[in-house]
Amino acid sequence: xxxxxxxxxxVAPMDRANVDTDAIIPKQFLKSIKRSGFGPNLFDEWRYxxxxxxxxxxxHRPRNPxxxxxxxxxxxxxxxxxxxxxxxxxxxxxxxxxxxxxxxRVLIGPSFADIFFNNCFKNGxxxxxxDADQVEWLFTQCLGTEGYRLSVDLEAQTITRPDGTVIxxxxxPFRRECLLNGxxxxxxxxxxxxxIREYEARRRIEQPWLFA
Amino acid sequence: xxxxxxxxxxxxxxxxxxxxDGTALIYIDRHLVHEVTSPQAFEGLKLAGRKPxxxxxxxxxxxxxxxxxxxxQGILDPVSRQQVETLDSNIREVGALAYFPFKDERQxxxxxxxxxxxxxxxxxxxxxxxSHTSTHGAFACLAxxxxxxxxxxxxxxxxxLQKKSRTMLIRVEGQLGAGVTAKDVVLAIIGRIGTxxxxxxxxxxxxxxxxxxxxxxxxxxxxxxxxxxxxxxLVAVDDQTVAYLKDRPFSPKGEQWDRAVAYxxxxxxxxxxxxxxxxxxxxxxIKPQVTWGTSPEMVAPIDGIVPDPSLEKDxxxxxxMERALQYMGLNPRTPIxxxxxxxxxxGSCTNSRIEDLRAAAFVARxxxxxxxxxxxxxxxxxxxVKRQAEAEGxxxxxxxxxxxxxxxxxxxxxxxxxxxxxxxxxCASTSNRNFEGRQxxxxxxxLVSPAMAAAAAIAGRFADVRELA
Numbered sequence: 001x002x003x004x005x006x007x008x009x010x011v012a013p014m015d016r017a018n019v020d021t022d023a024i025i026p027k028q029f030l031k032s033i034k035r036s037g038f039g040p041n042l043f044d045e046w047r048y049x050x051x052x053x054x055x056x057x058x059x060h061r062p063r064n065p066x067x068x069x070x071x072x073x074x075x076x077x078x079x080x081x082x083x084x085x086x087x088x089x090x091x092x093x094x095x096x097x098x099x100x101x102x103x104x105r106v107l108i109g110p111s112f113a114d115i116f117f118n119n120c121f122k123n124g125x126x127x128x129x130x131d132a133d134q135v136e137w138l139f140t141q142c143l144g145t146e147g148y149r150l151s152v153d154l155e156a157q158t159i160t161r162p163d164g165t166v167i168x169x170x171x172x173p174f175r176r177e178c179l180l181n182g183x184x185x186x187x188x189x190x191x192x193x194x195x196i197r198e199y200e201a202r203r204r205i206e207q208p209w210l211f212a
Numbered sequence: 213x214x215x216x217x218x219x220x221x222x223x224x225x226x227x228x229x230x231x232x233d234g235t236a237l238i239y240i241d242r243h244l245v246h247e248v249t250s251p252q253a254f255e256g257l258k259l260a261g262r263k264p265x266x267x268x269x270x271x272x273x274x275x276x277x278x279x280x281x282x283x284x285q286g287i288l289d290p291v292s293r294q295q296v297e298t299l300d301s302n303i304r305e306v307g308a309l310a311y312f313p314f315k316d317e318r319q320x321x322x323x324x325x326x327x328x329x330x331x332x333x334x335x336x337x338x339x340x341x342x343s344h345t346s347t348h349g350a351f352a353c354l355a356x357x358x359x360x361x362x363x364x365x366x367x368x369x370x371x372x373l374q375k376k377s378r379t380m381l382i383r384v385e386g387q388l389g390a391g392v393t394a395k396d397v398v399l400a401i402i403g404r405i406g407t408x409x410x411x412x413x414x415x416x417x418x419x420x421x422x423x424x425x426x427x428x429x430x431x432x433x434x435x436x437x438x439x440x441x442x443x444x445x446l447v448a449v450d451d452q453t454v455a456y457l458k459d460r461p462f463s464p465k466g467e468q469w470d471r472a473v474a475y476x477x478x479x480x481x482x483x484x485x486x487x488x489x490x491x492x493x494x495x496x497x498i499k500p501q502v503t504w505g506t507s508p509e510m511v512a513p514i515d516g517i518v519p520d521p522s523l524e525k526d527x528x529x530x531x532x533m534e535r536a537l538q539y540m541g542l543n544p545r546t547p548i549x550x551x552x553x554x555x556x557x558x559g560s561c562t563n564s565r566i567e568d569l570r571a572a573a574f575v576a577r578x579x580x581x582x583x584x585x586x587x588x589x590x591x592x593x594x595x596x597v598k599r600q601a602e603a604e605g606x607x608x609x610x611x612x613x614x615x616x617x618x619x620x621x622x623x624x625x626x627x628x629x630x631x632x633x634x635x636x637x638x639c640a641s642t643s644n645r646n647f648e649g650r651q652x653x654x655x656x657x658x659l660v661s662p663a664m665a666a667a668a669a670i671a672g673r674f675a676d677v678r679e680l681a
Contacts, residue, residue: 016535017528018407018507022647027628031277031291033251033298035360051635051653054291083528085408088441089645090626091343092249093359114411114443115343115357122361172375174235185361186262189369192229192237196265196371199228199239209464209472210241210336211268 002124003182007105008151009078012069013142019082020089021116025098029054038094039101043069069102073146081138082109086127087116096123106152108159110135121175122185126154128169154180215482217379218446219414222354222479226337228371237371241336242353244322245272245308245363247299248628249341253364254302265370270308271331274299275321276628278314280591280618287314292629310462312595320594320620323347323561327431328596330460334449334476339366344561344644346437349445350430351453352479354414356443377444378412378488381481383419386495391678393571394429395563395642395661397421397493398436399501403511405491410442413489416481417447421495427456428567435562436644439508448480502548502674503646503659505536510646512548514664514676520544539648540656541636548674551658555639556581556588556669557651558615558662560625563642564593566600568662572642573606575666575677581614582672588615589631591623615669627652640668 029041031054040058045051047070049062063070069077080099086109087095096119099107105125110132112120120127130138141161142148151160154176159167171179178185189196204211216224229237250272257264264270277292279285287293296314303311310331312319318329323344326332338348338355341363348355358372366372382401402409415437422430430447437445447453454473457463464472481487499513510533512518521533521544537544542551558564558572569592581588590610592598598620601607607617624631625643633639633655642665643650646657660668667677 017532020507020645020647022626022645022650026649026653027626030248030628031289031295033255033295035252045649045653085411085441088407089343089438089647091341091357091359093252093341093361096359111408111411113408113441115359115438119359119361122359172235173233174231174373185373186260186365186368189237189365189371189373192371193369195229196237196239196369200266200370203239207335207472207475209333209468212462212464212468 001122001182001184004105004124004126004154004179006153007078008149009106010074010076011079011081011142011148011150012074012077013081013139014068015083015139017083018085018088021087021092021095022089024087024095025092028052030092030094035097036101038098039103042098042102043067076103078103079106079108079150079152080104081135081142082107084109084111086112088113091115093119096120096125100125108135108138121179124179124182126152126179128159130167130169134167215484217481217485217487218352218416218448218479219354219377219379222335222337223376225335226354234375236374236376238337238374239371240339240366241269242271242331242338243269243366244326244338244340244345245270246276246322246340246342247274247295248276249360250302250363251295251298252360253367254306256364257367262368264306264367267307268309269370271310271326272299272303272308273312273319273322273325274314276622276626278621279629280621280623280631283315283619317595320597321561321564321622323435324565324593324597327351328460328594330457330463333457333463333472334453334479339372343438344435346443346445347431347435347561349434349437350427350447352446352449352476354444357438377414380410380413380415380442380489380491381487382415382417382491382493384417384421384493384495385419386421388421388495388498389678391663392498392500393661393663394425394432396498396501398433399503399508399511399659400493400498402436402440402508403501404493405440407439407507407509408441410437410440413442414444414446415440415442417445422447423450426567427452428565431565432562436508439644449476500661500664500677502664504540504542504548505533506539506646506648507536508644508646508659510536514548514674516548518542518544518546518548549676550673552584552673553640553668554586554637555633556585556665557624557639557641557643558589558665559591559593559623560643561593562644563662564591564597566597568642569597569601569606572662572666573609575663575670575680576613576615577609579613579670581669584672585669588669589618589624590615591618592620594620624651626650640665640674
């Protein structure tokens with residue numbers, strides 16, 4: 001996993017609540033057996049005017065000019081402002097893969113769905129929860145200011161606005177460490193291999209039917 | 213000892229290690245695997261030169277991509293076929309406790325085959341790269357969906373990194389009216405607490421109305437816990453749980469059965485256990501439910517109307533409602549019963565078990581689908597459900613009513629195979645998600661119970677199953 005430390009990036013607003021992972025990456029693209037290449041199909045049904053198919057060349061497909069990420073001012077955005085319950089629905093990790101492949105590294109919103117939130121951290125994508133009024137304020141600023149950028153520092157757990165004011169945020173210390181260092185969870189867990197074996201040995205005696 | 217909730221009992225019995233910030237390493241007893249969310253995990257394992265920790269925890273099947281008709285032709289879509297074949301070869305290489313491949317008589321939706329084979333047992337932790345893993349909580353399992361990185365993590369370590377959830381009790385007391393089913397109960401719950409109401413919680417469903425439900429009904433409720441934002445749903449063990457599991461292929465036998473049952477009987481929240489949140493519903497007030505929008509919380513009783521966004525004060529919500537009505541092609545204040553449909557889907561991990569098919573067949577018996585309904589798809593949850601339904605003659609009832617009787621799989625719940633809605637088509641569906649495009653790009657989904665889906669097929673529009681003579 002790529003580590004995440006700091007980012008100064010252009011901000012795009014996704015101004016709708018309950019954005020589900022079916023919308024983030026529609027089902028037909030889940031047939032891929034790879035982890036990469038989902039970016040061109042991020043928000044496929046909103047982004048294009050036709051129905052996309054896996055393996056298709058997306059460069060000449062008709063784009064929906066009204067969709068926020070198609071607007072020239074948001075090209076190259078790396079930070080996505082989101083509304084409540086972003087990433088709800090299916091557990092598909094293809095959703096963070098698509099966001100990351102598209103170029104996003106940070107999501108800022110009032111709440112995220114649990115499984116999606118968890119999946120982000122496994123892919124070098126930082127979801128930041130802020131109070132609803134702070135998010136509202138960022139939406140207003142972003143919509144009203146062309147080229148609106150934010151600077152995110154995971155180590156310091158701060159977001160710095162263009163005027164220099166700082167918004168603090170919180171990330172679980174364990175997740176923060178993993179993301180800062182780009183650590184592989186599996187490698188970390190296997191440091192406790194002896195404990196896992198001990199637990200397993202005890203369970204084999206207490207509840208042998210679980211090992212039938 | 214302090215009174216504990218069921219969730220706390222399941223959690224504490226699976227903790228292997230705890231980090232300073234409370235992140236815990238949780239042992240996983242059962243790992244359900246399907247073709248869509250596993251290939252990258254198997255590949256990751258291979259690339260890192262790692263071996264699966266405990267192969268006999270794995271139960272695998274192909275369900276999302278498999279066709280529901282013309283099985284003799286195999287899987288025609290080459291991309292789908294490659295994904296299913298990749299699972300075949302991964303399982304061949306790695307192994308599993310059980311694998312039910314495409315066309316196997318015990319193949320089916322992963323959340324149907326786990327319980328029916330006794331591979332889901334009380335007290336287990338159960339995971340799968342699929343959000344509807346919450347289904348298995350009906351057996352007092354700690355069961356939830358995970359992403360593909362976590363699938364790989366479980367394969368490599370038999371553990372998962374987790375933060376403890378908060379606990380919510382949803383108590384449904386009283387008696388459900390005739391024609392009101394588990395699906396209506398869970399839709400009413402989601403209508404009450406919202407699609408993010410359970411975020412960060414494990415929800416235990418309790419109360420006399422829940423206890424009165426069959427295991428199938430409890431699975432329907434827990435299945436949609438994720439639609440309320442909760443990764444896990446739970447129901448305590450009782451006589452029905454034990455009776456359901458007796459003599460299933462992977463259920464314990466002999467002396468081990470007795471020991472297991474004695475333990476399972478402890479899997480309930482203790483009297484006086486404290487929940488972080490409690491929600492109460494009166495069963496008698498719940499009517500058959502129909503969703504009208506693009507989120508499961510956008511739901512109304514069958515005798516209700518499509519709500520008017522202009523009455524909503526919250527601007528984000530109002531805009532969401534307006535967008536949903538536009539997508540759904542509905543006007544505010546339209547009576548639900550005036551909404552005509554094009555297709556019906558009876559199936560999915562929410563409602564494809566034998567009880568669901570019986571309920572739909574009960575309504576369809578001696579009736580005929582309306583002419584305006586182009587297709588009524590009945591897709592059993594597994595090969596075993598299909599066999600049972602055919603033994604009871606349900607397939608004949610469906611066919612006589614003009615419904616199509618298909619092979620098992622996920623089918624039009626998410627439309628990864630050929631079963632899907634065309635743009636603008638309106639569907640009464642027993643599945644779990646009415647998201648935009650879920651059943652096919654531009655398709656319009658209304659979530660209902662199997663009985664209500666059958667009633668809609670007959671009437672050609674939504675109809676109150678309680679009024680069908």
